[in-house]
Amino acid sequence: MVASELRRTIYSGVLGPGDQLPTEAELMTAHQVSRNTVRLALGELVNEGLVTRTPRRGTVVRERRPLLIHPQRELQPRPGETREAFAWAVSQEGREPSQDIEVSIVHPAEEIASRLELPDEELAVVRRRLRFVDGQPYNTNDSYFPLALVSGSEIARPGDIARGANRVLEELGHPQVRVVDDIWARMPTSSETERLQLQLGTPVVVYVRVGYDREGVPVRVAVSVLPADKHLIRYELENR
Incomplete structure (x- = not known):
């Protein structure tokens, strides 16, 4: 009552x-x-x-301003827009995006290696991002790329890529023309609770996207952890 x-x-x-x-x-x-x-x-x-x-x-x-995410729009062209998808989406809501980025070369976990279809012991580049909206931690995004594909490019180097890694993949001749999304909910790990400053009992949504090039080769696996109280995921489908 x-x-x-x-x-x-x-x-x-x-x-x-x-x-x-x-x-x-x-x-x-x-x-x-x-x-x-x-x-x-x-x-x-x-x-x-x-x-x-x-x-x-x-x-x-608490202030409740969930960030509206349109997954199907990530790969759509934005004429004249030079910012990557996250920064653009946040700015569209009149809010201020920022992020901390770490870049490293790793032996990816089996789940990631399997999604990237990497041979045994093949290395990957991972770009780990803690994303902020108006100075508050909002989500994490870890993007994995085959090292053999992106070695020497901006993707493999430290620092932000203002136009986004997807654009760099296009320039390398591997645009993502198809994606497969897996989405599920769970409770956060202790590390996620600390990094994202989560309130007790707040669940998270794990959103995994695998991007494929024209040859059907997986070129990127992006793993996002989204606090459920800060995000709204909206899919729009048309039957033409």
Whole structure:
């Protein structure tokens, strides 16, 4: 009952982002329930990503601005646009994108090597990115490429690629003309919770995309970890 009532006040806009919820004592009096019942109700809202609890401010409503992702648009041409897909999508919402990037050469895990169809012991380049929106960590993206394909290119070198790795693949003669997406949900690892500053109980969506060139050869495997409370994935399908 307590959680349902508070949930209604949040979804209706009576309490907005940054607003403070009534104290535990006030909720106990208003609903004639025990402190334990109130704490369980507040815990539900925390787990749903609706509120956050801090020592000084108590319980406040979280800002909910999920980033809208259109997976089918990643490979579509954007005439005159020089930014990579993530930066462009965030900017379209009037928000500020940024990212931390690490580039290394690795023996990829079996799952990645299998998706890239790499022979045994074949190396890959991985570009690991922690992405931010308005200064807040929003998701991670690890993109793997066969070393034999991208060696010597910008993909294999440290630093950002403003126009995006997909454009570099095109310039190397391997544009992605087909992709296969796998998407599933799970709870985050402790490392993901720390890097993405996740609230307790927040699930993540794992989004794996394999890109193939004109010859049907896999040229990229991208593994994204998306906090469920910060992303909305939208697919648009047409039957013509």
